[in-house]
Amino acid sequence: MPPLSPPDPQSQPSRSEALAPIESQIEGKSDPNGSSKTGQPDPGSSSWWRQHRENIITILLAVVMTIGIRTFVAEARWIPSNSMLPTLEVGDRLIVEKISYHFRDPRRGDIIVFDPPERLNFEGAYIKRVVGLPGDRIRIADGTVTINDVVIEEAYIFEPPDYSCPGTCPGISSQESDFVVPENQYFVLGDNRNDSQDSHYWGFLEKDNIIGHTILRFWPFNRLHYFGAQTYDDIPS
Template identity: 40%
Template structure:
């Protein structure tokens, strides 16, 4: 009797194990499907980050040298001024839509805030009558001082900044088109605050062209990139905080 009971209990246990294995096999997804779902989640997460949190930009001019160099690739925090009443502060490097052509994105440094009065006299900048600090990385490349009736580059103002707008300059003060020439930046045009350089590539005039039918150009690009990657990457700039 005891032996029959043990045999019956053993059969019951084996039956339960078989049922569990069957359910596990039935519920287990194919490996390709798991990879596909993971890839889809990663792509969606990246798109959401790109749309709402951070954007990547390439610096296409030397107007912000030496803080930013042509060929720098930067991350921009799109939420920096979105919540908690946060607004751009003096010294922030911002990306914004160019007021005269919103299809173009510019990058400059905030040097004066709404309500402040700006004046530049012989290259020296004054804010509310006080000499403004010169941000690290700012440079002057032309010793000549241009009179105000010839150019606003070295002599400008005084000018009081309207409410909700910002006065921006390039750190390369003698080679930058900025608020001295085309006016202030409305807060509605600001896209975000530059955070850091995530990659930097030394510009090269010998870079291959790109045109139809693209196949040959694509091969040339791949070869060019593989060959020049170590020497043209500015390794010392990667991770530079802004």
């Protein structure tokens, strides 16, 4: 199960997926199609293939389906950092769904998993919350985020941001009091605003970098949670 976001950019598998060996029971007698008297089949005989064909095909199909599901449908990830506190804690295991964004655009409030911009030179995946959509005018000041002249309520953050954008954000440059999210790009932030390498630090995220969005925390069991859509009804488009 690959980790998400720094500081520990090391991929780790979610579990062992070794296939149990398939044991065949063969009568200890001669076989006119090629079995020896000891009961061991001759690998070169057609009877050996007939005997094991179904098991081999089943194993191959299982492998192909597993790879296909992980690549195109969903996969499990784990959290190695505090950048999404209090929503996600270190060690949380998540299901990341990959299909929806082929049919719709990311929404404000989605918790997305993505490949970081190439300029960061980081091998791994990040997880952040979508705050700004293409075309949004955003300003971060005095501990609040303003989008299209509306201050948004963010009950999910760990603490208010202690930076200003534009202003003290290294990733955002603007001569105005606010900035506009470019077409096909997104402004993403960690819920732990003051301890997260995100768009305020490295700029906008290209849509093509997005892998999928988080739909479920399945571990630990006592914090099992389904992540539904956030609503920001007061923000004009």
